[in-house]
Amino acid sequence: MLIAKRTIAPFLLLLLLTSCALHKTASGPSVPQTALQWTIIYNAALAKTNRAVEQAIETVEASGAISPAQARPIIVACGNVAQTSEAVRAITSAGTEASWSVDGPKIRGVLDAAQLKLPASTNQSIDLAVAAANSAITLLIQGVK
Amino acid sequence: MPIGLIIQLVTTALQLAPLGIGTISSIKLLLSHDPAVPPDLAKILRDTADDNAATTRSVQAWLAAHPQ
Numbered sequence: 001m002l003i004a005k006r007t008i009a010p011f012l013l014l015l016l017l018t019s020c021a022l023h024k025t026a027s028g029p030s031v032p033q034t035a036l037q038w039t040i041i042y043n044a045a046l047a048k049t050n051r052a053v054e055q056a057i058e059t060v061e062a063s064g065a066i067s068p069a070q071a072r073p074i075i076v077a078c079g080n081v082a083q084t085s086e087a088v089r090a091i092t093s094a095g096t097e098a099s100w101s102v103d104g105p106k107i108r109g110v111l112d113a114a115q116l117k118l119p120a121s122t123n124q125s126i127d128l129a130v131a132a133a134n135s136a137i138t139l140l141i142q143g144v145k
Numbered sequence: 146m147p148i149g150l151i152i153q154l155v156t157t158a159l160q161l162a163p164l165g166i167g168t169i170s171s172i173k174l175l176l177s178h179d180p181a182v183p184p185d186l187a188k189i190l191r192d193t194a195d196d197n198a199a200t201t202r203s204v205q206a207w208l209a210a211h212p213q
Binding site: 033037040041043044045047048049050051052053054055056058059060068071072075076078079081082083085086089092093125126128129131132135136138139142143 | 172176190192
């Protein structure tokens with residue numbers, strides 16, 4: 001699905017619908033359980049978003065809409081995100097609620113060192129996918145704090 | 146930035162990005178997790194490992210097919 005430039009009205013409508021859908025949940029999406037649980041959930045969302053974005057970029061590159069040279073930095077960044085997400089997963093997998101005081105700073109250190117951010121391209125639909133992945137990165141970083 | 150706002154940004158961008166409907170649904174499901182229901186953390190961790198492994202394999206295959 002390639003997005004035309006005249007998308008501001010559907011964008012606003014989608015924003016409204018998404019907002020309404022999120023507020024329909026019983027307790028809302030931002031109610032914390034524990035920091036460990038939210039980190040696992042946010043990291044899962046990042047891994048899934050990153051995987052989808054990487055596949056989307058490969059598809060768009062194969063279609064010829066962007067060149068391999070344009071795709072390369074984003075695909076390399078997706079690889080870095082996957083490795084960092086895996087490092088976070090390994091810590092949370094071995095961790096417990098009791099060990100969060102040690103694991104939390106460890107995860108923050110991993111995220112700080114990785115400096116995750118997917119670069120923009122010159123293709124609007126790819127940049128939307130990149131924005132989704134970058135927002136998922138922000139979500140994980142904010143959630144671990 | 147509040148977590149709720151970031152979640153809205155993620156889900157809105159996902160709707161507009163060229164991604165599969167199934168993928169978007171599964172991500173939105175994760176992000177709208179009901180705190181009253183204990184999450185199946187073991188399954189979520191397994192899925193995360195699968196996603197990261199698949200991404201890493203895909204990146205390596207693409208880079209091998211597109212040498213600089």
